[in-house]
Amino acid sequence: MGLRTPPLYGRHEDRxxxxxxxxxxxxxxxxxxxxAEHTAVxxxxxxxxxxxxxxxxxxxxxxxxLLQRLTTNDVSALDPGDAQYSTITNEDGAILDDTVVYRMxxxxxxxxxxxxxxxxxxxxxxxxxxxxDEWGLDVTVENATEEYGMVAVQGPDAPDxxxxxxxxxxxxxxxxTAAYAEVAGVDCWVANTGYTGEDGFELVFPSxxxxxxxxxxxxxxxxxxxxxxxxxxxxxxFLLSGQDFHPEENPRTPFEAxxxxxxxxxxxxxxxxxxAAQQEAGVDEEFVGLVLQExxxxxxxxxxxxxxxxxxxxxxxxxxxxxxxEPIGLGYVxxxxxxxxxTVHVVVRGTGKRTTVTTPPFIDQ
Amino acid sequence: MSFDVPDDLYYLExxxxxxxxxxxxxxSDFAQDELGDVVFVELPAxxxxxxxxxxxxxxxSIKAVxxxxxxxxxxxxxxxxxxxxxxxxxxxxxxGDGWLxxxxxxxxxxxxxLSPDDYRDxxx
Numbered sequence: 001m002g003l004r005t006p007p008l009y010g011r012h013e014d015r016x017x018x019x020x021x022x023x024x025x026x027x028x029x030x031x032x033x034x035x036a037e038h039t040a041v042x043x044x045x046x047x048x049x050x051x052x053x054x055x056x057x058x059x060x061x062x063x064x065x066l067l068q069r070l071t072t073n074d075v076s077a078l079d080p081g082d083a084q085y086s087t088i089t090n091e092d093g094a095i096l097d098d099t100v101v102y103r104m105x106x107x108x109x110x111x112x113x114x115x116x117x118x119x120x121x122x123x124x125x126x127x128x129x130x131x132x133d134e135w136g137l138d139v140t141v142e143n144a145t146e147e148y149g150m151v152a153v154q155g156p157d158a159p160d161x162x163x164x165x166x167x168x169x170x171x172x173x174x175x176x177t178a179a180y181a182e183v184a185g186v187d188c189w190v191a192n193t194g195y196t197g198e199d200g201f202e203l204v205f206p207s208x209x210x211x212x213x214x215x216x217x218x219x220x221x222x223x224x225x226x227x228x229x230x231x232x233x234x235x236x237x238f239l240l241s242g243q244d245f246h247p248e249e250n251p252r253t254p255f256e257a258x259x260x261x262x263x264x265x266x267x268x269x270x271x272x273x274x275x276a277a278q279q280e281a282g283v284d285e286e287f288v289g290l291v292l293q294e295x296x297x298x299x300x301x302x303x304x305x306x307x308x309x310x311x312x313x314x315x316x317x318x319x320x321x322x323x324x325x326e327p328i329g330l331g332y333v334x335x336x337x338x339x340x341x342x343t344v345h346v347v348v349r350g351t352g353k354r355t356t357v358t359t360p361p362f363i364d365q
Numbered sequence: 366m367s368f369d370v371p372d373d374l375y376y377l378e379x380x381x382x383x384x385x386x387x388x389x390x391x392x393s394d395f396a397q398d399e400l401g402d403v404v405f406v407e408l409p410a411x412x413x414x415x416x417x418x419x420x421x422x423x424x425x426s427i428k429a430v431x432x433x434x435x436x437x438x439x440x441x442x443x444x445x446x447x448x449x450x451x452x453x454x455x456x457x458x459x460x461g462d463g464w465l466x467x468x469x470x471x472x473x474x475x476x477x478x479l480s481p482d483d484y485r486d487x488x489x
Binding site (some may be wrong): 349 | 401402405407427428430449
């Protein structure tokens with residue numbers, strides 16, 4: 001099967017973007033340089049095409065019940081217009097995906113929308129419909145991924161940029177809330193969310209309006225690719241699905257992955273009992289930040305050892321932080337080594353590099 | 366996009382170049398562009414002996430890590446220490462200040478390398 005392409009593919013090609021395969025999609029990885037794009041988001045603003053993210057729509061009387069049983073957070077806490085970070089776990093409590101769940105406004109055709117990661121939309125659609133049928137719930141599930149485009153406008157200038165195009169009302173949206181607004185004549189679902197650690201918004205819109213929305217921002221905003229999205233999220237310690245956790249290659253529970261706040265054990269969901277047991281017993285390994293004190297760059301798969309050379313974990317993400325100019329990484333270590341300030345080694349091409357365990361974010365919020 | 370391919374150098378399929386006059390070795394304009402922002406360069410020591418096509422060092426960009434291969438065998442006679450503090454020179458001036466090492470080598474070995482035209486064809 002060929003790669004899926006976002007509705008803005010032609011725009012990116014014309015702008016001279018380099019592309020990469022990600023989750024079955026051909027997406028822009030870099031427009032100018034990762035450093036330039038990263039810096040723009042930290043200091044002014046950047047726009048990302050994130051149309052590779054999935055969109056699954058739920059409607060019907062049991063929409064909430066189905067979500068409640070397939071995600072770890074408490075969906076019933078959402079008011080219309082609220083967004084919620086959550087995870088989808090298997091029976092063992094291992095994360096299959098992380099997601100944002102939106103409760104849509106009253107009177108909308110759709111009751112809930114959730115956004116799986118790139119390439120997970122079909123799997124999630126299967127999971128939702130299979131369980132719906134098994135549990136006999138009355139809910140319509142639609143995989144609307146191909147119908148929508150999505151961009152993220154992120155950075156300290158992002159709220160003003162979005163307000164200038166979508167109206168001042170968006171400035172009233174508190175974090176993790178959303179509303180409809182028109183941008184360049186296109187009806188957009190505008191959410192005060194993002195994955196860069198900066199202020200900003202994510203906009204979801206019908207794919208035939210993607211060009212108009214992108215163009216409305218492109219002249220005032222640095223176009224950014226997945227490369228800088230990756231370095232930005234790493235500086236805040238945000239997980240990357242498929243890399244910092246993977247259901248088969250590196251199964252991790254929300255507690256191990258440092259996102260226990262997405263788990264509400266008062267609700268009934270797939271994986272709840274396993275997670276309740278783990279919360280009781282405590283985790284053996286923890287997700288931590290790593291700052292190398294010597295020259296070298298930590299990368300996915302590099303071993304973490306004690307200074308004596310005993311293996312105590314593995315790096316799952318790493319880069320040279322563009323903001324700090326220091327090599328940073330994320331990974332899992334034995335709980336005994338997870339405390340801030342602990343010295344471990346990251347093995348870079350056979351040599352242990354002195355590394356300090358640090359709780360992310362690596363930069364001031 | 367067109368890339369600079371100086372006519373007075375020899376090239377490797379893996380994108381290294383060597384200056385036949387000075388024995389200076391680096392990576393090509395195409396290679397630095399593919400890698401993106403270079404953040405770290407690991408090089409051998411002066412006096413190290415290399416065989417042709419040995420992985421003798423590493424260039425790391427923000428997104429990737431790449432081995433660098435010796436275009437010819439020989440002894441390392443100089444190392445560009447400036448790159449320790451300014452690895453970005455590899456991006457900014459890959460055929461100039463971004464050079465990596467100098468080798469004392471046997472000129473006969475150049476026959477196995479790509480001419481500028483061959484290399485242009487490869488990256489076209």
